[in-house]
Amino acid sequence: AQTVTQSQPEMSVQEAETVTLSCTYDTSESDYYLFWYKQPPSRQMILVIRQEAYKQQNATENRFSVNFQKAAKSFSLKISDSQLGDAAMYFCAYRTANRDDKIIFGKGTRLHILP
Amino acid sequence: GAVVSQHPSWVICKSGTSVKIECRSLDFQATTMFWYRQFPKQSLMLMATSNEGSKATYEQGVEKDKFLINHASLTLSTLTVTSAHPEDSSFYICSLRGGNIQYFGAGTRLSVL
Numbered sequence: 227a228q229t230v231t232q233s234q235p236e237m238s239v240q241e242a243e244t245v246t247l248s249c250t251y252d253t254s255e256s257d258y259y260l261f262w263y264k265q266p267p268s269r270q271m272i273l274v275i276r277q278e279a280y281k282q283q284n285a286t287e288n289r290f291s292v293n294f295q296k297a298a299k300s301f302s303l304k305i306s307d308s309q310l311g312d313a314a315m316y317f318c319a320y321r322t323a324n325r326d327d328k329i330i331f332g333k334g335t336r337l338h339i340l341p
Numbered sequence: 342g343a344v345v346s347q348h349p350s351w352v353i354c355k356s357g358t359s360v361k362i363e364c365r366s367l368d369f370q371a372t373t374m375f376w377y378r379q380f381p382k383q384s385l386m387l388m389a390t391s392n393e394g395s396k397a398t399y400e401q402g403v404e405k406d407k408f409l410i411n412h413a414s415l416t417l418s419t420l421t422v423t424s425a426h427p428e429d430s431s432f433y434i435c436s437l438r439g440g441n442i443q444y445f446g447a448g449t450r451l452s453v454l
Contacts, residue, residue, distance in 0.1 A: 269447070269448050317384060329375075329387075331385050336382075
């Protein structure tokens with residue numbers, strides 16, 4: 227069975243600094259998608275970044291980038307120049323390439339931004 | 342703009358009453374929608390997969406008679422919590438897939454007194 231593990235329940239980072247959130251997953255599939263979602267206090271789930279497993283190049287979205295290590299089944303999120311608005315719960319998620327498959331979430335990491 | 346519209350955002354009801362939550366797809370014809378439940382400080386737990394024109398598929402441990410799902414059109418899925426009790430109080434989120442991206446509604450906070 228596929229699983230997603232986020233080993234850091236909480237993290238803190240100074241404003242303007244860089245922070246990395248860890249995520250590992252387990253799967254026997256070769257083709258799949260990985261996501262990072264942000265859930266701010268409003269509780270609206272927001273897609274931060276996604277990665278297709280068949281792409282070797284790490285995805286980047288402005289201040290957000292990932293380090294995708296397929297062999298190690300690792301998918302960490304790096305947030306550069308942290309801003310107060312980045313404070314939220316961050317969920318790592320996995321889905322197979324089968325369009326009808328459900329998305330599997332990790333337990334989340336709560337990120338605090340220190341002013 | 343929003344892709345998924347979920348209503349109501351907050352509902353308070355008396356124990357024993359039923360509550361209906363609506364989830365509308367604004368941009369996609371969604372043959373499949375997903376319903377999640379989230380307890381405080383926890384991750385999202387998939388309750389069921391809603392299929393347009395057919396019965397929903399429930400996850401293990403989720404009572405289908407308690408949580409009725411209707412997906413009558415390509416743009417609307419509803420979740421009805423029947424005979425709600427205080428233990429049903431939670432945050433419910435609907436979701437749909439557009440392309441390879443999963444979009445989420447803003448969620449519904451259910452408080453059962």
